[in-house]
Amino acid sequence: MRCPVCKAIEGQGECAECCALAEELRANAEALGALRHEEVAPLVVRISRRTPVYSWVAAAAVLAAVAVPLLRHTLRTTPRAAPQVAAAPKHPGPAARSGKSEPIKIKMLTPDPDVVIYWLIDSREGE
Amino acid sequence: MKRLFCILTALAGLVSAQDKPLISIPNPSGGNVNLELTVYLVSGLAEAQGAVKDEVPQDLAATLQQLRGVFAYRSYRLIDAVTLRGRNNGGAEVAGELPDYSHYDFRYVRARISSETPHLVHLDSLRLEITRRHTDRIDNVALVSTDLDVREGQKTVVGKSAVNGKDALFLVIVSKVIE
Numbered sequence: 001m002r003c004p005v006c007k008a009i010e011g012q013g014e015c016a017e018c019c020a021l022a023e024e025l026r027a028n029a030e031a032l033g034a035l036r037h038e039e040v041a042p043l044v045v046r047i048s049r050r051t052p053v054y055s056w057v058a059a060a061a062v063l064a065a066v067a068v069p070l071l072r073h074t075l076r077t078t079p080r081a082a083p084q085v086a087a088a089p090k091h092p093g094p095a096a097r098s099g100k101s102e103p104i105k106i107k108m109l110t111p112d113p114d115v116v117i118y119w120l121i122d123s124r125e126g127e
Numbered sequence: 128m129k130r131l132f133c134i135l136t137a138l139a140g141l142v143s144a145q146d147k148p149l150i151s152i153p154n155p156s157g158g159n160v161n162l163e164l165t166v167y168l169v170s171g172l173a174e175a176q177g178a179v180k181d182e183v184p185q186d187l188a189a190t191l192q193q194l195r196g197v198f199a200y201r202s203y204r205l206i207d208a209v210t211l212r213g214r215n216n217g218g219a220e221v222a223g224e225l226p227d228y229s230h231y232d233f234r235y236v237r238a239r240i241s242s243e244t245p246h247l248v249h250l251d252s253l254r255l256e257i258t259r260r261h262t263d264r265i266d267n268v269a270l271v272s273t274d275l276d277v278r279e280g281q282k283t284v285v286g287k288s289a290v291n292g293k294d295a296l297f298l299v300i301v302s303k304v305i306e
Binding site for chain 2 (some may be wrong): 102103111114
């Protein structure tokens, strides 16, 4: 009886390999068939939730719309420096020599609650 | 996205807060609240000049007692007392000549009066400048420049040393809010 695949005598010569391959294929088919009834755990799919670029562009536009008036308002409300009414002395006095450094202010509480004392110390004095 | 929304909400709140007036005091008449400041210029003398006796008005007796508890100046003398009046959120300035012929200029850029009772007055850029004018120059005798919070009814003292050598200058500031 000849093999329908290799046409050789079934189970002999070349057909031996043919039969082994056929057997392997059959085993694979059975294994795959068995898997059909297996219960597989549900697959958790992680979808990337990256925000599209156009959302960030819109957010940036809204942010600019809020921030620009805020900055303009801040600049508008910044107090201007008081104009200098006195002529600058030819010989710079203590205040002029001390520059723009803020004095150190020490608050002293007294036993009398109605009296509060602040003591100013120029930064030059503390050096 | 939620974080961005929070940032935008905070910014919007900030803009809204900036647009509101800094201080609002309920005033039935609808007019501006005025501020009256009385400023006593007091000199603290390191060396005794004649009789060691303080020359200050009775209003400052309690203040002087506290100054004596803190500082070791021999005596205290009232140089001058000035009164100036301004509006809430406004500034004021007063200038003149002192008994020793020096010139003073006292001002503040803005006074902000809180609505609480007693009122707290925030004086922005308070400045007292005492100068002595000569024919060819102007000498700075004293300069006091600071921001200050003054509670109504309290006597707030601002002191500074090294005025006329070892002496000190004290500003005793009394505020009165007039609604």
